[in-house]
Amino acid sequence: MTDRSELLEAALEGYPEGIALLDQENHLVLWNQAAEAIAGYAGMDLLSRPVPEVLEPLFLDGTQPRPSESSEESKPARGAVVHFHHKLGHEIAVIARNLILRNEMGGRIGMAVLFHSSDSLSALPHGECGEGSVVETSQTEFEDRLGALFDDYLQGGECFGVLWITVDQAHELRKTHGASACDAMLEKVERAMAGGLRPAEEMGRWGDDEYLILSHERTLEMLSAHAQALANLARTADFRWWGDKVGITVSIGVAQAEKDKSLIDLLERAKAAMFLSFHAGGNRISNAPGGQECLPS
Numbered sequence: 347m348t349d350r351s352e353l354l355e356a357a358l359e360g361y362p363e364g365i366a367l368l369d370q371e372n373h374l375v376l377w378n379q380a381a382e383a384i385a386g387y388a389g390m391d392l393l394s395r396p397v398p399e400v401l402e403p404l405f406l407d408g409t410q411p412r413p414s415e416s417s418e419e420s421k422p423a424r425g426a427v428v429h430f431h432h433k434l435g436h437e438i439a440v441i442a443r444n445l446i447l448r449n450e451m452g453g454r455i456g457m458a459v460l461f462h463s464s465d466s467l468s469a470l471p472h473g474e475c476g477e478g479s480v481v482e483t484s485q486t487e488f489e490d491r492l493g494a495l496f497d498d499y500l501q502g503g504e505c506f507g508v509l510w511i512t513v514d515q516a517h518e519l520r521k522t523h524g525a526s527a528c529d530a531m532l533e534k535v536e537r538a539m540a541g542g543l544r545p546a547e548e549m550g551r552w553g554d555d556e557y558l559i560l561s562h563e564r565t566l567e568m569l570s571a572h573a574q575a576l577a578n579l580a581r582t583a584d585f586r587w588w589g590d591k592v593g594i595t596v597s598i599g600v601a602q603a604e605k606d607k608s609l610i611d612l613l614e615r616a617k618a619a620m621f622l623s624f625h626a627g628g629n630r631i632s633n634a635p636g637g638q639e640c641l642p643s
Contacts, residue, residue, distance in 0.1 A: 364440070366404065367447075368457040372396060375456070384440060384463055386433030403430040404442055404459055427464055427490050439464045441493055464493070471613045473512070473553015488550035488558070495560055496609045504546075507569045507602035509559040509576070510616040511539075514595045514628035516555035523587055528555070531585045535594055538583040539576045556620075566602045566633055573598045573631045581629075597623035601634035 355376070358365050364381035368374060373396060377389040385401065392398065397405055428442045442461040449455050470489060499506035513535055520528035532555065543549060544561065552558040559576070563569040580596045599620030603612050615634035623630035 362462075364459075364461045366459045366461075368397070368405070368459075370455055372457075381461070384438070384461065385430075400431050403428050404440070404461060405444065405457070426494075428461070441490065441497070443494070443497075462497070464490075470610060471617050473510075473556030485551065488548075488552075491548060491550075492558070492560060493609065496603065496612070499603055500605060504562045505564050505602070507561050507563060507566070507600070508612060508616045509557075509561060509569070509573050510552065510599040510601070510613070510620040511557040511559065511576075511580075512553075512597050512620055512624055513555050513580075514597055514624065515592060519587075519592065520555070527587050530587070531583075531592060531594065534583040534585045535580050535596070538579045542576050542579045544572075558616075563602075566600065566636075569602055570600045570631055570633050573600050577629070577631060595629035597628045598631045599623060599634060600631060602636065604636050607636070 358376060359378045361378060362380055364384045365376060365378045366374060366381055367376035373394055374392045375394070377387070377392050382388055385404075387398075387401070392401075426442060427439055429437055429439050432438050440461040441464050442459055445458045445460075446454055447456040447458055470492075472485065495503075495506060498504070513532060516528050516532060519531060536549070536557065539557070539559075540549060543559070546562055548560045549557055561569055561572065563572055577596050577598055580594055583594050585592045585594060597620055599616040599618065599622070601612055601616035601619060603609075615636060619632040619634040622632040626632075
């Protein structure tokens with residue numbers, strides 16, 4: 347009969363993400379095949395030794411204390427982009443999540459780090475950004491959060507979906523009255539919709555005139571109903587420019603994650619649904635096909 351620890355080690359070795367385990371003395375006791383492929387360092391060169399200086403950023407990414415410090419936090423961090431040097435010398439970026447490991451008495455027995463390449467984030471579909479747009483800078487942190495949430499979902503976390511939102515009047519206002527007028531209107535819309543967000547939801551700019559909302563509604567129908575409520579709130583935004591009141595509406599694309607599909611697929615479906623709403627005249631909610639119902643937590 348196969349030993350339980352042997353089964354566990356085999357599972358960790360074959361896991362698609364890089365996994366590093368530290369013991370109480372902060373020596374590496376596991377460095378799986380994915381970690382070798384990502385960082386270039388073979389496990390035989392690292393195991394039973396202190397963390398090499400070149401790899402320290404992986405364990406000290408700002409989401410958790412240093413491995414030698416105690417912490418009351420036992421939940422894994424959502425993830426952060428970490429930069430360190432590959433064995434061949436070039437810099438690489440990964441999304442890392444750290445977890446302090448404790449025994450039944452609550453004592454710290456080690457630390458686990460899960461990480462994967464962040465290269466896929468650059469391929470994510472975004473909204474349009476004009477030359478020199480400040481939105482591109484603000485997208486980076488939101489991308490990291492998006493990637494971490496989706497990764498958590500794939501590993502059994504909360505149900506996950508997105509609302510891709512564009513303000514129907516933004517493009518015309520930007521063309522006729524300039525960027526300042528458009529930005530002022532978008533700020534009003536953002537504040538109006540923020541009032542309707544669930545406690546665990548997040549909203550971020552995803553283009554010059556577009557927003558993305560990360561949601562945990564259990565079904566596509568529930569997500570769509572929530573989108574309609576947010577659209578109603580957007581219409582209440584009281585925006586005036588040079589005394590003229592501008593009526594505001596939004597077009598929203600709704601998509602829910604599927605465990606056998608990628609994050610890129612999720613965003614592409616949401617974007618296509620948003621365009622369907624916009625080109626149908628705006629002020630509409632469109633659901634992307636797919637999505638899976640999540641069991642109540």
